[in-house]
Amino acid sequence: xxxxxxxxxxxxxxxxxxxxxxxxxxxxxxxxxxxxxxxxxxxxxxxxxxxxxxxxxxxxxxxxxxxxxxxxxxxxxxxxxxxxxxxxxxxxxxxxxxxxxxxxxxxxxxxxxxxxxxxxxxxxxxxxxxxxxxxxxxxxxxxxxxxxxxxxxxxxxxxxxxxxxxxxxxxxxxxxxxxxxxxxxxxxxxxxxxxxxxxxxxxxxxxxxxxxxxxxxxxxxxxxxxxxxxxxxxxxxxxxx
Numbered sequence: 001x002x003x004x005x006x007x008x009x010x011x012x013x014x015x016x017x018x019x020x021x022x023x024x025x026x027x028x029x030x031x032x033x034x035x036x037x038x039x040x041x042x043x044x045x046x047x048x049x050x051x052x053x054x055x056x057x058x059x060x061x062x063x064x065x066x067x068x069x070x071x072x073x074x075x076x077x078x079x080x081x082x083x084x085x086x087x088x089x090x091x092x093x094x095x096x097x098x099x100x101x102x103x104x105x106x107x108x109x110x111x112x113x114x115x116x117x118x119x120x121x122x123x124x125x126x127x128x129x130x131x132x133x134x135x136x137x138x139x140x141x142x143x144x145x146x147x148x149x150x151x152x153x154x155x156x157x158x159x160x161x162x163x164x165x166x167x168x169x170x171x172x173x174x175x176x177x178x179x180x181x182x183x184x185x186x187x188x189x190x191x192x193x194x195x196x197x198x199x200x201x202x203x204x205x206x207x208x209x210x211x212x213x214x215x216x217x218x219x220x221x222x223x224x225x226x227x228x229x230x231x232x233x234x235x236x237x238x239x240x241x
Contacts, residue, residue: 038118
């Protein structure tokens with residue numbers, strides 16, 4: 001499904017502005033510096049839905065060699081990981097309605113772009129994504145392996161936290177596109193916040209219908225990328241145990 005930019009209505013642009021302004025207002029002091037830098041580097045703004053081909057992908061190509069690939073919605077695992085192994089981030093092109101501002105059963109363009117794309121300006125994070133996807137493709141016919149990789153993806157790319165100095169910050173797109181979970185993940189005393197550990201992540205099931213019960217904290221994006229070999233080795237060990 002190609003992004004046909006002229007199909008976006010004034011109401012779509014108004015929904016984008018509302019979502020953008022509501023979320024961006026609470027991110028200073030909560031979002032990771034890499035994400036905030038990425039908002040600027042990718043040209044995201046309140047008054048215009050991102051145009052993949054004529055603006056966004058040109059910026060990403062210059063920054064990290066990545067691009068956004070428009071897709072219809074949720075896609076099969078093989079297609080998903082093949083895209084990312086080739087440095088193409090899949091993103092939907094449809095946008096939620098006014099009556100869907102706070103909850104959707106599946107990701108829309110605001111989640112996919114606002115939540116994730118700014119992080120595609122960070123090279124170490126991008127290299128982690130591509131490498132993890134290559135591991136997934138190697139095990140694509142193993143439901144058990146893909147389930148474990150999906151857990152690690154969930155607790156990093158979607159719901160990851162990072163320690164920046166003495167402050168905890170957010171880099172996971174599932175949090176950054178959620179007005180409620182942005183505050184909850186950092187300030188609530190309900191969830192556990194656990195140091196990043198590959199084996200623990202591979203073994204920890206996740207939930208999709210309410211806020212997370214635990215978050216995993218990385219020390220840096222270099223740590224994330226440098227853990228790729230450990231992910232591969234640990235995964236192989238768990239599959240044969």
